[in-house]
Amino acid sequence: MLTLGTKPLTAMIADDEAPMRDLLRARLAAVWPELRIVAEAANGVEAVALGEQHQPDIAFLDIRMPGLNGIEAARRLYQRSHIVFATAYDQYALDAFEQGALDYLLKPVSAERLATTCARVRSRMKTPFPTQPDIGQQLAKLTSLLEHKGQEKPKTGYLRWIQAQVGASLRMVSTREVLFFQSDEKYTRVQTASAEFLIRKTLKELAEELDPDEFWRIHRSTLVRVDAIGEVARDLRGRHMLRLRGHPFELEVSRNHTYLFQQM
Amino acid sequence: MRASQINHGLDFMRDAFNEASKLWWRFFDWLAVVEWRQLFLTWFLAVVFCIILNMPEPAFWYVLISFGVKVLAGGKRRAELVAKEATMQANVATLERRLMEAQMAALQAQVEPHFLFNTLALIGQLIETDPQEAARVHAHLIEYLRSTLPQMRARDGGTLGKQVELSKAYLSIMQARMKDRLGVRFEVPDFLGSAPFPPMMLQTLIENSIKHGLEPKIAGGTVTVRAYVDGATLHVEVCDDGIGIDPHADDGIGLANIRERLQLLYGANAELVIHTPPAGGACALIKLPYKMMETA
Numbered sequence: 309m310l311t312l313g314t315k316p317l318t319a320m321i322a323d324d325e326a327p328m329r330d331l332l333r334a335r336l337a338a339v340w341p342e343l344r345i346v347a348e349a350a351n352g353v354e355a356v357a358l359g360e361q362h363q364p365d366i367a368f369l370d371i372r373m374p375g376l377n378g379i380e381a382a383r384r385l386y387q388r389s390h391i392v393f394a395t396a397y398d399q400y401a402l403d404a405f406e407q408g409a410l411d412y413l414l415k416p417v418s419a420e421r422l423a424t425t426c427a428r429v430r431s432r433m434k435t436p437f438p439t440q441p442d443i444g445q446q447l448a449k450l451t452s453l454l455e456h457k458g459q460e461k462p463k464t465g466y467l468r469w470i471q472a473q474v475g476a477s478l479r480m481v482s483t484r485e486v487l488f489f490q491s492d493e494k495y496t497r498v499q500t501a502s503a504e505f506l507i508r509k510t511l512k513e514l515a516e517e518l519d520p521d522e523f524w525r526i527h528r529s530t531l532v533r534v535d536a537i538g539e540v541a542r543d544l545r546g547r548h549m550l551r552l553r554g555h556p557f558e559l560e561v562s563r564n565h566t567y568l569f570q571q572m
Numbered sequence: 573m574r575a576s577q578i579n580h581g582l583d584f585m586r587d588a589f590n591e592a593s594k595l596w597w598r599f600f601d602w603l604a605v606v607e608w609r610q611l612f613l614t615w616f617l618a619v620v621f622c623i624i625l626n627m628p629e630p631a632f633w634y635v636l637i638s639f640g641v642k643v644l645a646g647g648k649r650r651a652e653l654v655a656k657e658a659t660m661q662a663n664v665a666t667l668e669r670r671l672m673e674a675q676m677a678a679l680q681a682q683v684e685p686h687f688l689f690n691t692l693a694l695i696g697q698l699i700e701t702d703p704q705e706a707a708r709v710h711a712h713l714i715e716y717l718r719s720t721l722p723q724m725r726a727r728d729g730g731t732l733g734k735q736v737e738l739s740k741a742y743l744s745i746m747q748a749r750m751k752d753r754l755g756v757r758f759e760v761p762d763f764l765g766s767a768p769f770p771p772m773m774l775q776t777l778i779e780n781s782i783k784h785g786l787e788p789k790i791a792g793g794t795v796t797v798r799a800y801v802d803g804a805t806l807h808v809e810v811c812d813d814g815i816g817i818d819p820h821a822d823d824g825i826g827l828a829n830i831r832e833r834l835q836l837l838y839g840a841n842a843e844l845v846i847h848t849p850p851a852g853g854a855c856a857l858i859k860l861p862y863k864m865m866e867t868a
Binding site: 502 | 685686688689690692693694696697698700701748749750751753787788789790817818819820821822823827828831840843845846847848849850854855
């Protein structure tokens with residue numbers, strides 16, 4: 309009734325799961341029959357493209373989508389379209405939506421909940437833009453939230469996989485498997501419990517890319533996995549020799565790295 | 573006064589005796605485990621030193637006593653020490669294994685809330701639009717949960733056939749959600765169905781393929797599960813043609829868990845190999861010992 313006399317409002321639905329788009333379309337037809345669905349997108353990239361093409365008044369965006377997630381898509385669309393997020397389970401996001409007074413739907417979308425949300429959106433649409441104050445900032449905050457949740461370790465960006473050419477395919481050796489790296493003239497030797505690989509990456513490059521809490525440099529030519537260190541003892545020549553736990557390797561610790569093992 | 577002096581004297585004597593006996597036993601232990609070659613070297617040094625000082629008796633006694641002790645008691649003492657060390661190592665190994673078992677129990681209960689909520693949302697939707705499909709997905713979900721929740725896990729889950737069945741249930745659910753974005757191919761010969769295979773490993777690899785390889789890819793792709801025997805080794809491989817592995821992405825608790833469990837169950841006879849084929853995507857291969865079935 310609010311839209312009577314003006315041209316009908318338009319909407320876009322973006323969700324990577326077709327059954328979810330079907331459900332939302334059916335529900336919207338029931339609670340808001342005047343709303344015209346002008347576009348349906350199956351991923352974030354498509355959502356942005358179709359959103360820019362059709363400029364719908366309202367964009368229903370699923371949060372988890374391939375290509376671009378819903379929040380990233382929203383950052384490109386919010387200036388022209390009113391955003392309503394949809395998610396099945398994202399506690400962190402729901403809290404943020406509540407705090408930021410953003411509109412959202414919980415999947416599977418119930419008719420009552422959708423009716424409430426639609427009523428709210430309709431009343432917001434009466435006032436001219438900007439209807440959602442500082443939504444840009446909120447979305448930026450949400451993006452960083454989305455990037456950091458679910459990772460127990462806040463550390464990111466360190467090298468976690470070593471790529472070694474074995475025959476025609478590329479072997480991916482998890483750094484968790486590696487006992488130590490040792491430079492060997494042109495190559496770097498990667499030693500695991502059961503195998504050894506040669507890679508072209510230099511020890512210097514590795515030392516820069518690996519997590520310094522995961523691997524320690526104990527010698528000009530050796531990086532050792534901290535978890536694998538068993539004990540350090542002096543041999544007859546007075547050198548510090550490092551033994552690995554459960555593996556028959558002995559590695560020399562150079563004089564200027566012995567400080568790592570003092571007071572142990 | 574005198575009594576206390578005597579007490580002091582006795583204390584001192586006792587301390588001195590304790591010290592001496594401690595030193596003696598340390599010498600004894602050293603003798604027991606020292607190599608003959610090194611012992612000869614100390615004899616030689618002692619003899620040379622004493623000849624220089626021109627009093628050969630101490631060297632003579634040293635050689636005689638250490639030779640006697642090493643021959644008579646060395647073997648026994650050495651065995652004792654070795655046994656003690658072995659016991660300690662065994663204790664450490666037991667402790668480590670217990671710790672790992674506890675960790676494993678905690679890790680195995682990994683049903684992702686995302687997966688559960690999305691699947692329930694799908695079923696809720698299908699009940700209205702396609703009740704038969706809803707019933708099908710619902711049945712798959714129950715089968716999946718039965719295998720995933722440790723307290724519900726069936727006792728006979730440890731065969732490749734069973735694991736493949738459960739993976740098919742999971743993949744059917746994912747296909748109902750991703751529609752034609754997800755293709756599935758199984759190349760597992762029937763005769764391998766009865767081969768023993770640890771629970772939840774195939775499942776973890778398939779979930780990884782979908783979550784990290786195919787879901788983020790707009791066009792989607794195919795998961796291929798392959799099993800074959802090469803010599804006495806069973807190969808079970810999960811491949812996808814997804815976006816591949818980001819070298820900076822953490823390999824996750826799932827793969828580490830598989831590696832630990834393989835190590836625990838088969839020692840050095842099993843391994844998990846991850847590789848990326850030239851055409852792209854990612855492959856995870858589990859190799860473990862295969863015994864010909866006792867065909868009765």
